[in-house]
Amino acid sequence: MADGKQNILIISDSLHDLPDAVRVLRESGHRLSFIHSLKRWQDITADEMPFPIAETDAIVMGRVMTVTEEALCLTPKLKVIALHTSGSDNVDMTAATQRGVLVTNVKGINAEQCADFALGLMLASVRNIVKGDKAIRTGKWVSETDSSTDIWRATLGLIGLGEIGRAVIRRAAAFDMRLLVHTRTPDENYARNYGIRYLSKDELLEQADIVVLTASLNPTTRHMMDESAFKRMKKTAHFINIARGELVDEQILYKALKEKWIAGAGIDVFETEPLFQSPLFDLANLVVTPHQAGLTESGKIGAAVRAAKNALAVLEGEIPKDSLNPQARREAV
Known part of the structure; x- marks a missing residue:
């Protein structure tokens, strides 16, 4: 740009509402445009933006909109998402x-926020907290609800040992749980510190x-929880998913749950989101939440500010450590 300013398109209601991230972007001096995240790319009109969509240099966004090859064709000058x-x-x-x-x-x-929520779903599912809440609201006392089992010293099986997984481990250790982990990258020193078995x-x-x-x-983990996986679980076991809905075959x-292959589940993520109707919602042994595990005020603020700084770093010619495809610079035609 002749004036040195570049064009940043923000496709996110939540980021627009977070003053810290917006302030970081505004202080950069670049031009900003805000678009509602539920709009389709082809519906974005010229009068909604202070610059043509084809002149967009950076996009800051969440997961509601999909960036396809067709969408990228509309933004030939784009440097970063x-x-x-x-x-x-x-x-x-x-x-x-x-x-x-x-x-x-x-x-x-x-x-940390996601790990807190995982423990919340564990407690809600295993200890029948939601079921007890519903019972007392309909005139039933606790003795009429199903008895629950223990989390204290139970055996936790964690699939995935990234930062969220490690945060879950720290919390589970406080419950004196036996810790089992399945991961592609086992760390023996870490395992010794927490008594983990891979x-x-x-x-x-x-x-x-x-x-x-x-x-x-x-592609290799999609539907990793299929019929074979659920049938391997104990009939008394509970299943918790705070990762991605597509990891689980929801029909299975x-x-x-319906046929009691397992005792219960707590699910925060779904194959299709947002999800307003599902046979899953009729199951008494399932606790469901609307993809809210990471949604605390501090979590949203931190994520938005970091995304804003990542966008600005790329516009300044840097490759941030958060880059998922640093090779893009080499492969550009």
Whole structure:
């Protein structure tokens, strides 16, 4: 740009509402435009933006909108897509890389918040907290609800040992839980510190009282929790997912809960989001929440500010450590 200013498109209601992140972007001196995250790319009109969409240099966004190859064709000058989420499966990474567009995320920024929530779902599911709440509101006393089992000294099976997984481990240790982990990258020193046993996925599923899923979504992990996986679990076991909905075959999850292959589950993420109707919602042995594990005020603020700084770093010619495809610079035509 002749005046040195570049064009930043913010596609996120939540980021627009967070003054710290917006202040960081405004102080850069670049031009900003805000678009509602539920709009389709082809619906964005010229009168909504202070600059043409084709002149966009940076996009800061969450996971609600999908960035396809067609969308990238509309933004030929784009340099960076800065996500204020840890997931990036809503971006066509191959197309972005081929076009020289860096994609950044904020992986691990809300690990502590997500781990807190995982423990909350564990307690809610295993100790029948939601069921007890519903019972007393309908005139029933606790003795009429199902009895619950213990979390104290139960066997926890964790699938995935990233930053969220490690935060879950720290909390589980306080419950004196036996810790089993399945991960592609075992760390023996870490295991010794927490008394962790590394197992295959099948071994973990067979032994755990509570299975917590914190794995990343990729083509090899999609539907990793299928019929075979759920049938390996104990009938008394509980399943918790705070990772990605697509890691679980929801039709099989419904069957596993309905037919009592497992005792219960706590689910914060779904294959399709937002989800307003599902047979899952009719199950009494399932606790459901609307993808809110990482949504605390401090978590949202931290994620938004980090995404803003990632976008600005790329506009200044840097490759942030949060870059998911640093090779994009080399592959750009």
